[in-house]
Amino acid sequence: MDSKQFREFAKAAVDYIADYIDSVEDRPVLSGVSPNYLSELIPDEPPQTGEAWQEVLQDVDRIIMPGLTHWMSPHFHAYYPTACSFPAIVGELMSAGFGCVGLSWVASPAYTELEVVMMNWLGKLLNLPEEFLNCSEGPGGGVIQGSASEVTFVALLTAKEKKVADIRSVHPEISEAEIKGKLVAYSSNQSNSSVEKAGLLGSMTMRLLPVDDKGQLRGGTLLEAIRKDKEQGLIPCYVVANLGTTPTCAFDKLEELGPICRDEEIWLHVDAAYAGTAFICPEYRHLMKGIDYADSFNFNPHKWMLVNFDCSALWMRNAKHLVEAFNVERIYLKDQHKGLAPEYRHWQIALGRRFRALKLWFVLRIYGVEGIQKHVRGQIALAKFFEDLVRADPRFEVCTSNMGLVCFKLKGDESPTIKLLEEVQKRKNIFVNTGHFQGRHVIRFAICSRLTERRHVEFAWNEFCSVANILEGRKMETMDKPMPTIEIANMSCQKIREKSK
Amino acid sequence: MDSKQFREFAKAAVDYIADYIDSVEDRPVLSGVSPNYLSELIPDEPPQTGEAWQEVLQDVDRIIMPGLTHWMSPHFHAYYPTACSFPAIVGELMSAGFGCVGLSWVASPAYTELEVVMMNWLGKLLNLPEEFLNCSEGPGGGVIQGSASEVTFVALLTAKEKKVADIRSVHPEISEAEIKGKLVAYSSNQSNSSVEKAGLLGSMTMRLLPVDDKGQLRGGTLLEAIRKDKEQGLIPCYVVANLGTTPTCAFDKLEELGPICRDEEIWLHVDAAYAGTAFICPEYRHLMKGIDYADSFNFNPHKWMLVNFDCSALWMRNAKHLVEAFNVERIYLKDQHKGLAPEYRHWQIALGRRFRALKLWFVLRIYGVEGIQKHVRGQIALAKFFEDLVRADPRFEVCTSNMGLVCFKLKGDESPTIKLLEEVQKRKNIFVNTGHFQGRHVIRFAICSRLTERRHVEFAWNEFCSVANILEGRKMETMDKPMPTIEIANMSCQKIREKSK
Structure with a gap:
């Protein structure tokens, strides 16, 4: 692949990513594949001769996309967030494009030096004690x-x-x-x-x-x-x-x-x-x-x-x-700049280092401090909104609510909560997971994607209500009735409750 | 930054990378910056409000580029190669674009499954014993x-x-x-x-x-x-x-x-x-x-x-x-697919995992087996060519030559070799480093960049010869004469020797 083909391939990949993120909301957040799905879609051995990038990109869509759990989806509420932002994606791209390895200062001075400064920026942003910073006088x-x-x-x-x-x-x-x-x-x-x-x-x-x-x-x-x-x-x-x-x-x-x-x-x-x-x-x-x-x-x-x-x-x-x-020094790693800039290989398990400071720099500059504050406050506000929805429903109780995470359950013993979670997970309209609090199962609802808005939180709450309603109804009615899925989840909470009465 | 701006920014970055790689040969392989160069080019704190991506990209060129040691340069002969190929760069880009974390099978099935298959492809490529492979019957x-x-x-x-x-x-x-x-x-x-x-x-x-x-x-x-x-x-x-x-x-x-x-x-x-x-x-x-x-x-x-x-x-x-x-299981990580696909988080130190199988897949498909074999054989042939150049010069001896690495020295005791290496490093026309063999310093000359061709090997050999000639000349002449640099290095070996006589 020459640089002309690279430009084409990489730009097509950029468009693919942008289209993906623009439409990620419309995909089921959880993958529907079964274990070993991929081995049936792919040959047992690598190709002898090279293939065209167009085929590879098509296969990403055909083979990889169905097997993704969409962490970027606004319906992803499991674990904690894992960030994905446009500036950071470009940071990863450029880091890969330079292809250096920061195994010492001399192996690419910018790698070490940008990291030193970014860690100062970050430390100041958090208002960490001065002595932790690289720019402090001491050994921190x-x-x-x-x-x-x-x-x-x-x-x-x-x-x-x-x-x-x-x-x-x-x-x-x-x-x-x-x-x-x-x-x-x-x-x-x-x-x-x-x-x-x-x-x-x-x-x-x-x-x-x-x-x-x-x-x-x-x-x-x-x-x-x-x-x-x-x-x-x-x-x-x-x-x-x-x-x-x-x-x-x-x-x-x-x-x-x-x-x-x-x-x-x-x-x-x-x-x-x-x-x-x-x-x-x-x-x-x-x-x-x-x-x-x-x-x-x-x-x-x-x-x-x-x-x-x-x-x-x-x-x-x-x-x-x-x-x-951590330091084990050998001759082929020695260089003249020891002491003036940190040799980060002695600060970690591995010897080699990627240029991770670059994406950090991109994010801090393109969002700015205010942009990141807005993001954090916005996500906490969404969690608070969800908490209020839970509290307004007498069937539920909020166990904890901190930052962007709300843990809640159905009142009473834990088996209905476990059942509720199982059914919600089966429907795959939202992705949440479970945690333990005071020895009991709770549902962890985290605001994860930066694309999540109020309407997605409402959607998620409707999803819990729908399933809770169905489970309540089931107790009285037949257990054979098939479980309704997405249509119901799109209704408002009130409507669903009325319907199930 | 919205997806429209991302398309612009990322495509500009793609062009920047392609231009960089197309012209990397013309840059001095080693950075000329001094320790702490970067802290003077960059503010002490992050910006309060967000900046335009155009400014950031300009700063990459202004601040980062001078601080890179160009591992991709055909004049980079230090350490061992660290790969950088166009298909792999796109693989990194797409992995960042999906933004998932493969902390379990369910957290993104494609992450685990592509890795399982890629490790089989690779194992077969190397002809590893069957029992090491994921696709074997046993516990390998x-x-x-x-x-x-x-x-x-x-x-x-x-x-x-x-x-x-x-x-x-x-x-x-x-x-x-x-x-x-x-x-x-x-x-x-x-x-x-x-x-x-x-x-x-x-x-x-x-x-x-x-x-x-x-x-x-x-x-x-x-x-x-x-x-x-x-x-x-x-x-x-x-x-x-x-x-x-x-x-x-x-x-x-x-x-x-x-x-x-x-x-x-x-x-x-x-x-x-x-x-x-x-x-x-x-x-x-x-x-x-x-x-x-x-x-x-x-x-x-x-x-x-x-x-x-x-x-x-x-x-x-x-x-x-x-x-x-390595396994410490907790409730929030449990999923239903245990046993059918490996839970790779128990195979490593960290919990989270990037989608590294993607770039591996891209490389194997776009190069094909033959493409990779050609690359390996080509680099070994270049090392052999360099070895022959060294052997043809009676002042030098080849200590070892294996794969893409030639270790050599000036005959006799090691101090002239150390001096030669120091001078070559100072000139920054090529980047090589040292190693120990049988208790003595040798110069390690590795074929690293995939862009290295015969003419670059010749250039490097000329560089060693030039400096050796100058050092020989110095013994007899004045020591105050300033060291000539790049013009000489661009001359042929014969010319330089004639000149220094």
């Missing part, structure tokens, strides 16, 4: 990683090495292995599965502590767990505090956890993967009170901040600890 | 990871968990921590720094064993190291064998290492990050003889196979070991 600094999962693991490994070094500086007679075998980490039982995974992969016992009735990890709980472990001769090493848990977007009490970690010399990592973006709006910054106690802080611009996956922002109060844990 | 399978560094670490963690489980199934009285403290890994002292890093991060002693005079790790050396460790009560756990080392592209003796690993129940990971692509050509497959002993095998299509970074292919003989080491 920020870096882009792939995901919060990766970051939680990276911070754990750093905490582990630091704890071992600290103990051995006083007690050189204790072996590294002995110390490592006694280290303990703590987080809440509401943490993302990646926190547990970090403990598993890092060979550190991870205690998932109970939370209060708001889903928050409290100081007393942590203190008690630490006390018990210390009695057993174990060594507390690492705490992951959540600002915005995965199930309900609960905020751990950083102000309580922070002083404990400081007193006990425990590494405090703060995971604000989703909710961190909200701190761009001053009115939400009170939720990170206690951040001054953190050793590391992470949020994902690729979740809520309109930067395409992957782009996870990590700041360290003292990045030297990270570099000490 | 392939997955795309971010980089070989990540893979080496992932395989180490898997090997560790398996070893602990195996020992504890027989000796439940031994604690996990005690076993982990005794585990040892082995690789050669020619391994990439990421191998040492995997040991560091995975808390496993990593022995970097000496190699023979061809840079290959031999069975006897491994056996002796194992014997010593077992005498000390340590537990051999993991071996990383290189098919194509970083410094010289040496191939460890898999046929010798394999049976030892099998007998000693050590996990054998084979890292063919760069050279693996060559196995697409049947004439190079003899170099992976012994692959049947491997537990895991990895190569990077993003190095030599024209697929943009990142795309690292990993196959496991028994993927269950990997999943057992």
